[in-house]
Amino acid sequence: MVSACLLGLNTKYDGTNNLNQKVLKFLNDKVFIPFCPEQLGGLPTPRLPAEIISFPDFKVININGEDVTENFLRGAKETLKIARFYEKNISGIILKEKSPSCGVKYIYDGSFQKKLIPGMGVTAYFLFKHGFKLLTEVSLGRE
Numbered sequence: 302m303v304s305a306c307l308l309g310l311n312t313k314y315d316g317t318n319n320l321n322q323k324v325l326k327f328l329n330d331k332v333f334i335p336f337c338p339e340q341l342g343g344l345p346t347p348r349l350p351a352e353i354i355s356f357p358d359f360k361v362i363n364i365n366g367e368d369v370t371e372n373f374l375r376g377a378k379e380t381l382k383i384a385r386f387y388e389k390n391i392s393g394i395i396l397k398e399k400s401p402s403c404g405v406k407y408i409y410d411g412s413f414q415k416k417l418i419p420g421m422g423v424t425a426y427f428l429f430k431h432g433f434k435l436l437t438e439v440s441l442g443r444e
Contacts, residue, residue, distance in 0.1 A: 342376025354411035
C-alpha cells in the first residue's frame with residue numbers, strides 16, 4: 302500500500318500531488334494499492350489544510366478552525382480495513398511524512414506555521430497500532 306499522492310495522483314489537500322521518484326522506482330516491480338485516507342474519510346480534493354492539535358487523543362482542525370477529526374478517524378479506519386483485507390500480502394506501507402494522516406515520525410504542530418514536531422498522523426497511528434510496517438518517502442531505502 303502507498304499514499305496515492307506519492308504516486309503523482311492529485312490527492313493532496315491543495316489538489317496537487319507529492320510525486321516521488323524514489324517511491325516510483327522502489328515500486329517498479331511490485332504490486333501495490335494506492336490510497337488517500339483523507340479522501341476515504343469523506344474530505345474533498347482540494348480541501349483546506351489541516352493539522353493535528355492533540356495527539357494521541359486526536360483532534361484535527363483545518364486552517365479555519367473547523368474540527369475535521371471525524372473525517373480523519375473515518376479515513377484511518379477505512380485504510381485499516383483495506384490493510385487488514387490484504388494483510389497477508391503486505392510487506393510494508395509507504396506513507397507521506399509530515400501529513401496529518403500519514404506522518405510516521407513527524408507532523409506539523411497545529412499552528413499552521415510549518416513547525417514540525419515528533420508525532421504520528423491519524424492513519425499512521427492506526428496502522429502502527431495494528432502491527433503494520435510503516436515506511437515513508439524519507440525512510441525508504443534506509444530500512
